Amino acid sequence: xxxxxxxxxxxxxxxxxxxxxxxxxxxxxxxxxxxxxxxxxxxxxxxxxxxxxxxxxxxxxxxxxxxxxxxxxxxxxxxxxxxxxxxxxxxxxxxxxxxxxxxxxxxxxxxxxxxxxxxxxxxxxxxxxxxxxxxxxxxxxxxxxxxxxxxxxxxxxxxxxxxxxxxxxxxxxxxxxxxxxxxxxxxxxxxxxxxxxxxxxxxxxxxxxxxxxxxxxxxxxxxxxxxxxxxxxxxxxxxxxxxxxxxxxxxxxxxxxxxxxxxxxxxxxxxxxxxxxxxxxxxxxxxxxxxxxxxxxxxxxxxxxxxxxxxxxxxxxxxxxxxxxxxxxxxxxxxxxxxxxxxxxxxxxxxxxxxxxxxxxxxxxxxxxxxxxxxxxxxxxxxxxxxxxxxxxxxxxxxxxxxxxxxxxxxxxxxxxxxxxxxxxxxxxxxxxxxxxxxxxxxxxxxxxxxxxxxxxxxxxxxxxxxxxxxxxxxxxxxxxxxxxxxxxxxxxxxxxxxxxxxxxx
Amino acid sequence: xxxxxxxxxxxxxxxxxxxxxxxxxxxxxxxxxxxxxxxxxxxxxxxxxxxxxxxxxxxxxxxxxxxxxxxxxxxxxxxxxxxxxxxxxxxxxxxxxxxxxxxxxxxxxxxxxxxxxxxxxxxxxxxxxxxxxxxxxxxxxxxxxxxxxxxxxxxxxxxxxxxxxxxxxxxxxxxxxxxxxxxxxxxxxxxxxxxxxxxxxxxxxxxxxxxxxxxxxxxxxxxxxxxxxxxxxxxxxxxxxxxxxxxxxxxxxxxxxxxxxxxxxxxxxxxxxxxxxxxxxxxxxxxxxxxxxxxxxxxxxxxxxxxxxxxxxxxxxxxxxxxxx
Numbered sequence: 055x056x057x058x059x060x061x062x063x064x065x066x067x068x069x070x071x072x073x074x075x076x077x078x079x080x081x082x083x084x085x086x087x088x089x090x091x092x093x094x095x096x097x098x099x100x101x102x103x104x105x106x107x108x109x110x111x112x113x114x115x116x117x118x119x120x121x122x123x124x125x126x127x128x129x130x131x132x133x134x135x136x137x138x139x140x141x142x143x144x145x146x147x148x149x150x151x152x153x154x155x156x157x158x159x160x161x162x163x164x165x166x167x168x169x170x171x172x173x174x175x176x177x178x179x180x181x182x183x184x185x186x187x188x189x190x191x192x193x194x195x196x197x198x199x200x201x202x203x204x205x206x207x208x209x210x211x212x213x214x215x216x217x218x219x220x221x222x223x224x225x226x227x228x229x230x231x232x233x234x235x236x237x238x239x240x241x242x243x244x245x246x247x248x249x250x251x252x253x254x255x256x257x258x259x260x261x262x263x264x265x266x267x268x269x270x271x272x273x274x275x276x277x278x279x280x281x282x283x284x285x286x287x288x289x290x291x292x293x294x295x296x297x298x299x300x301x302x303x304x305x306x307x308x309x310x311x312x313x314x315x316x317x318x319x320x321x322x323x324x325x326x327x328x329x330x331x332x333x334x335x336x337x338x339x340x341x342x343x344x345x346x347x348x349x350x351x352x353x354x355x356x357x358x359x360x361x362x363x364x365x366x367x368x369x370x371x372x373x374x375x376x377x378x379x380x381x382x383x384x385x386x387x388x389x390x391x392x393x394x395x396x397x398x399x400x401x402x403x404x405x406x407x408x409x410x411x412x413x414x415x416x417x418x419x420x421x422x423x424x425x426x427x428x429x430x431x432x433x434x435x436x437x438x439x440x441x442x443x444x445x446x447x448x449x450x451x452x453x454x455x456x457x458x459x460x461x462x463x464x465x466x467x468x469x470x471x472x473x474x475x476x477x478x479x480x481x482x483x484x485x486x487x488x489x490x491x492x493x494x495x496x497x498x499x500x501x502x503x504x505x506x507x508x509x510x511x512x513x514x515x516x517x518x519x520x521x522x523x524x525x526x527x528x529x530x531x532x533x534x535x536x537x538x539x540x541x542x543x544x545x546x547x548x549x550x551x552x553x554x555x556x557x558x559x560x
Numbered sequence: 561x562x563x564x565x566x567x568x569x570x571x572x573x574x575x576x577x578x579x580x581x582x583x584x585x586x587x588x589x590x591x592x593x594x595x596x597x598x599x600x601x602x603x604x605x606x607x608x609x610x611x612x613x614x615x616x617x618x619x620x621x622x623x624x625x626x627x628x629x630x631x632x633x634x635x636x637x638x639x640x641x642x643x644x645x646x647x648x649x650x651x652x653x654x655x656x657x658x659x660x661x662x663x664x665x666x667x668x669x670x671x672x673x674x675x676x677x678x679x680x681x682x683x684x685x686x687x688x689x690x691x692x693x694x695x696x697x698x699x700x701x702x703x704x705x706x707x708x709x710x711x712x713x714x715x716x717x718x719x720x721x722x723x724x725x726x727x728x729x730x731x732x733x734x735x736x737x738x739x740x741x742x743x744x745x746x747x748x749x750x751x752x753x754x755x756x757x758x759x760x761x762x763x764x765x766x767x768x769x770x771x772x773x774x775x776x777x778x779x780x781x782x783x784x785x786x787x788x789x790x791x792x793x794x795x796x797x798x799x800x801x802x803x804x805x806x807x808x809x810x811x812x813x814x815x816x817x818x819x820x821x822x823x824x825x826x827x828x829x830x831x832x833x834x835x836x837x838x839x840x841x842x843x844x845x846x847x848x849x850x851x852x853x854x855x856x857x858x859x860x861x862x863x864x865x866x867x868x869x870x871x872x873x874x875x876x877x878x879x880x881x882x883x884x885x
Contacts, residue, residue, distance in 0.1 A: 378809075380809075488753070533752075
């Protein structure tokens with residue numbers, strides 16, 4: 055997919071409208087009708103027919119005009135920014151000469167003086183980056199390219215997102231989430247487009263960004279398997295967004311989310327009405343990172359809205375999977391990001407009740423209320439406050455009358471511990487990624503414990519053997535990663551003794 | 561008589577269509593004790609070979625003697641169960657005979673640091689492109705609890721019932737003093753993710769990648785390394801962008817220490833500290849890596865000229881010239 059994008063960019067000629075007209079005139083031998091465009095048509099006509107009096111000099115100038123106007127300068131990123139600046143300046147010099155030739159003495163002498171209208175005549179300078187890792191050189195190059203005045207169109211192509219990102223050792227949990235598209239928002243004059251490659255509108259959207267009279271940052275997710283791209287959009291893992299500062303001054307006008315499925319809802323739904331979340335995307339990318347879940351749990355959406363429940367990930371085939379703290383955090387963070395995007399784009403705002411609204415707007419209002427409520431619940435849970443007000447122009451936090459004290463125990467533990475206990479203490483479970491495959495537990499009871507396809511152990515069925523086996527396995531486990539939970543059979547022999555031994559394990 | 565060509569043999573042994581799954585690399589059912597850290601290393605190695613998509617007929621696993629040295633049986637690749645302490649000369653020979661093969665050498669602490677110490681130092685100096693794993697449980701386990709070179713003071717064994725009389729060998733200090741060292745890393749079996757990452761780093765290195773893997777013997781040295789990381793404090797992840805990167809689930813398992821593995825002096829200073837009785841700690845991660853050292857097979861094949869058959873004939877004629885009648 056990435057190769058297709060690159061060849062498309064190179065093949066696309068990005069011709070300026072003026073060039074197309076000139077070309078047509080040359081082909082048809084007809085006179086140019088450019089009087090309304092403030093172009094010196096006499097000089098242009100003279101330039102078009104140089105043979106009578108102008109000689110070779112004029113002809114070579116005209117060739118340069120055609121070259122400067124004929125197509126975009128498409129360069130692969132990754133080199134020294136100074137080289138790109140030089141290439142840009144050279145491109146603009148030719149373009150200025152072209153304008154001077156067409157307009158006579160009225161043309162500006164430096165490209166900084168060019169108006170939006172002039173820019174529309176000049177093909178863009180496109181820099182193409184393959185960016186799967188946000189390392190120092192890439193950051194430095196992008197930063198240097200973006201902070202100066204030149205109007206580059208930066209196309210950043212990623213082939214993988216939300217991959218397991220390893221990082222240097224830190225004792226605190228810092229998930230290195232980065233959305234390179236959002237970096238464009240940091241430079242507020244940039245046209246920003248974030249788009250998954252499977253969308254049929256990809257080309258028109260990219261063309262729109264490239265032809266904008268502003269510098270542009272275009273972030274494209276182009277995995278080899280386009281189904282993954284579609285899933286990334288549906289699960290909000292890589293939401294479509296377009297930020298066009300030309301559209302207005304407020305965020306609602308400039309930010310567009312229209313290509314996202316159900317853009318007014320917090321969750322996009324599957325056919326069976328279950329919500330799709332980042333977990334589905336992570337699961338599709340790497341199913342072996344998930345281990346089966348035993349016991350009672352509710353899907354993430356219900357978990358956020360109801361107290362006292364345990365989260366579980368439901369895959370498309372309705373199978374339950376354990377969510378590790380890191381996965382929980384990733385899912386929550388991504389949906390929160392989407393919620394905030396909605397709020398900024400005006401998709402989730404409460405509306406003005408004083409207005410007379412028709413029934414369609416009423417329905418929208420109800421939807422918005424639902425989204426706002428979900429966002430409030432979500433944000434309150436994430437921020438550890440009793441309520442959040444999204445309805446006004448400001449974000450209001452209500453810390454409650456007692457502040458810290460009003461937090462429920464569960465909220466508190468989630469806030470204070472970066473890695474909260476993934477499961478209830480009632481269900482037996484294993485920290486599967488840490489399993490050393492030492493055969494200890496599967497040797498004690500192969501009906502309870504089994505290996506997954508990565509040869510790491512998980513609790514296959516906690517009810518398939520006595521509680522004593524769970525405790526023995528936990529005691530023997532060389533990595534201390536088995537959690538026996540609570541006994542399932544209250545009539546088991548010597549149960550008190552085993553409960554006491556389990557308690558010592560913590 | 562029909563002769564069996566080696567390709568036919570290997571093709572039957574390792575069908576491509578089997579795909580690069582863990583089963584493809586799994587040999588016999590391991591006979592290690594339950595709870596042994598060797599299982600973690602075996603799985604990590606199988607995963608690495610599958611990840612790198614190395615056909616099993618392109619891998620040779622060479623070992624010496626000991627529990628760890630049973631690796632060649634449990635890995636469905638070509639294997640060589642060598643003699644005590646001699647795994648490294650055999651591996652060097654294999655690599656020289658066919659440099660395209662991936663050679664994994666597995667030894668124990670007794671095997672490598674005691675009887676094989678001479679071979680170890682010289683193999684490091686020669687720097688053939690090998691992945692060398694030393695599984696250090698601070699005891700001779702297969703022969704039932706005798707003192708090994710790394711057995712710490714105070715550990716009662718069958719040969720030293722009151723504990724060893726002299727302090728243990730520090731293999732890190734030794735190898736960092738060896739001429740031509742090019743890759744030194746340390747990991748521990750109770751952190752399978754770290755083992756995998758370290759093995760991957762070692763396999764990517766060109767030259768002798770020495771990896772010491774800390775583990776306990778659940779039967780004869782269950783107390784080793786703080787009961788296999790359960791009790792002992794002082795483990796420390798070495799962090800650097802060129803080093804071993806940590807997975808999320810390892811973050812809280814030990815302290816972190818920034819360390820540049822390309823800095824030879826820093827690496828020497830680091831291993832010096834591991835022997836300090838008071839401030840000593842156990843580093844986990846990439847201790848040292850030199851990128852510019854040629855491997856032994858590179859040196860050998862660069863210096864030897866390989867004349868064509870025609871050139872050989874000419875050389876032969878030259879030699880025969882004095883005997884012309």
